[in-house]
Amino acid sequence: MPQWPHQSEVDVFFGNPRGRDGAASAAWERANIARIQAPWPLVTSWDGASVGGISIHRKCSESLLRVLNAIWDAAGQDVRKIREWGMHFYGGGYNFRLMRGSNRLSMHSWGCAIDFDPAHNTFGDTTPNFANYPEVLKAFADEQWTWGGNWTKPDGMHWQAADL
Ligand SMILES: [Zn+2]
Numbered sequence: 001m002p003q004w005p006h007q008s009e010v011d012v013f014f015g016n017p018r019g020r021d022g023a024a025s026a027a028w029e030r031a032n033i034a035r036i037q038a039p040w041p042l043v044t045s046w047d048g049a050s051v052g053g054i055s056i057h058r059k060c061s062e063s064l065l066r067v068l069n070a071i072w073d074a075a076g077q078d079v080r081k082i083r084e085w086g087m088h089f090y091g092g093g094y095n096f097r098l099m100r101g102s103n104r105l106s107m108h109s110w111g112c113a114i115d116f117d118p119a120h121n122t123f124g125d126t127t128p129n130f131a132n133y134p135e136v137l138k139a140f141a142d143e144q145w146t147w148g149g150n151w152t153k154p155d156g157m158h159w160q161a162a163d164l
Helices: 007-014 026-032 058-074 079-085 134-142
Strands: 033-036 054-057 089-092 113-116 146-148 155-160
Touching (some): 026 033, 033 058, 054 058, 058 079
Antiparallel strands (some): 089 113, 146 155
8 A cells, every 4th residue: 555745745755856946857857757658548638639658756656557557447448438537638747837826836746646637627626527436536545646626625637646
């Protein structure tokens, strides 16, 4: 069972992704970010282009693969079911950026967060579409990933390998 750090301890657990002048550290990215493949075809949520791979921290990449494989099995390995759930819409993994409405770094900056289907699970939506699919929620919960969908400011597209 994976144990993820508290949000305040991600620098210790995942390393410091900050480079110079507020930019990302290319050296840290090379050393820490892995590229994995989902068991089904992914497209970007913004323009439908096919996605070559998911960029995620190597410390949680194997866990994320287990999550995706569990979802694939729960869907009966049927890509139509995956599309019904919206899990084919990739919203981003590693991405060095600030949190919405804040000057703090997003968990995506450490490569320990991933978004799916932002169009139907928008930031602030108290009824995110993923709430309808317990199979998806369970697969992430079984690997101790935190879902943003029931936060005070809901972020239903978002899962992270870090505790609040
Ligand atoms: Zn996110």
